[in-house]
Amino acid sequence: MMTQATHIFEAANLGTAPFTFLGHADRGRGNLTGCAYCGTAIRHEFLIAGADDRKFVVGSECVYKTGDAGLIGVAKKAERAYRNAAARERRVASGKAKRISRRIALLRERREKARAILAKMPGDVRNALRVHRAPGADLDIRMRLVVSDMRMRVGRGIQLSDKATDWLLSIARNAFAVKAEVPEVSYRTHVVGKLASIKCDEDYGWRMLVEVQTDAGSYKIFGSVPVVFHDTMNKTMDKLNDLARAAYNAGDEASPFYSRMMFERPELRKFIGMEVSFDAQLIRSARDASFGFFKRPTKFKAEMPSLETIANWSREAE
Numbered sequence: 001m002m003t004q005a006t007h008i009f010e011a012a013n014l015g016t017a018p019f020t021f022l023g024h025a026d027r028g029r030g031n032l033t034g035c036a037y038c039g040t041a042i043r044h045e046f047l048i049a050g051a052d053d054r055k056f057v058v059g060s061e062c063v064y065k066t067g068d069a070g071l072i073g074v075a076k077k078a079e080r081a082y083r084n085a086a087a088r089e090r091r092v093a094s095g096k097a098k099r100i101s102r103r104i105a106l107l108r109e110r111r112e113k114a115r116a117i118l119a120k121m122p123g124d125v126r127n128a129l130r131v132h133r134a135p136g137a138d139l140d141i142r143m144r145l146v147v148s149d150m151r152m153r154v155g156r157g158i159q160l161s162d163k164a165t166d167w168l169l170s171i172a173r174n175a176f177a178v179k180a181e182v183p184e185v186s187y188r189t190h191v192v193g194k195l196a197s198i199k200c201d202e203d204y205g206w207r208m209l210v211e212v213q214t215d216a217g218s219y220k221i222f223g224s225v226p227v228v229f230h231d232t233m234n235k236t237m238d239k240l241n242d243l244a245r246a247a248y249n250a251g252d253e254a255s256p257f258y259s260r261m262m263f264e265r266p267e268l269r270k271f272i273g274m275e276v277s278f279d280a281q282l283i284r285s286a287r288d289a290s291f292g293f294f295k296r297p298t299k300f301k302a303e304m305p306s307l308e309t310i311a312n313w314s315r316e317a318e
C-alpha cells in the first residue's frame with residue numbers, strides 16, 4: 001500500500017484531510033480577500049472544509065495546486081457554471097441596452113422626420129391637424145379619431161398622402177361649416193346640392209351623400225344613387241367611346257379622345273363635387289338635425305364633367 005502524500009492544506013495546518021469543496025463566490029472587484037493558503041489577494045473565493053469541520057477560503061490556483069482530483073473537479077465545475085451564468089447575464093444586459101438604444105435612435109429619427117414634414121407642410125394643413133383644439137370647431141367623434149390618427153402618423157414621421165391631406169382639409173372645413181337643419185316637410189323637396197361622397201356596399205348597393213348649401217348653412221342627406229345616374233354614366237361612356245373609335249379610325253392622335261382601347265367607366269368617387277339635383281322626400285336624423293336621408297329620388301340631374309375630363313381620368317388610371 002502506497003503512503004499517500006500529506007495534503008498541502010493539511011500540511012499548511014488549515015484542517016484535516018479529506019477536504020470538501022463547499023462553494024464558490026465572486027467577491028466583486030473592490031472587495032478582495034486573502035487566500036488562506038498563499039496569502040494572495042483573490043476575488044473568486046473557494047470555500048473549503050476539512051474533515052475536522054474547519055472552514056477556510058482559497059483561490060482557484062491553490063485548489064489546483066493540491067492535486068486533489070475530487071476537490072479540483074467540483075471546484076472547476078462550480079467556476080465554469082458561474083462564468084457561464086455571468087456571460088449569459090452580460091449578453092442579456094448588452095442585448096437589452098442595444099434594443100433600448102435602437103429604440104431611442106428610432107424615436108429620434110421619427111421626431112426629426114416629423115419635424116421636417118411639419119416644416120414643409122402648408123399652414124392650412126398644419127392647422128387642420130390641430131382642428132380639434134380650434135375654438136368653435138365642431139368635430140364629431142369619428143372625425144376626431146380620423147384627425148388624431150393622421151396626427152399620430154405625422155408624429156411617426158409618415159408623410160400624409162394627397163388623398164389624406166384632402167380629407168383632412170375637408171374635415172377641418174366642415175368643422176367650421178355653419179350647419180343648417182334638414183327641412184322637415186311632408187311634401188317632396190327639390191334638392192340642389194353637391195355630391196359629397198359615394199360608396200357601394202353589398203347590402204345596399206351604391207349610395208351617396210349630398211351636401212346642400214342654404215342661406216343658413218349646409219346640411220347633408222344620404223340615400224341611394226338613382227338608377228338614372230348609372231344610365232347617364234353609361235350613355236356618357238357610350239358617347240366617349242364613339243368619339244374614341246372615331247378618333248382612332250381617323251388616326252387623329254392629337255384628339256383628346258384618341259384611344260386604342262375602350263374607355264372604362266371611371267371610379268364613381270371621381271364624381272365627388274359634382275352638382276346634382278332631384279326631388280325627394282327628406283327625413284331628418286333624430287341624432288343630428290343637419291343630417292338626414294332622402295327617399296325615392298326622382299327627376300335626377302347631374303352636371304356631368306366634360307367628356308375630355310372623363311377621358312383624362314381613364315388615361316390617368318392606365
Ligand SMILES: [Zn+2]
Nearest residue numbers: 035038059062
Ligand atoms: Zn492561494
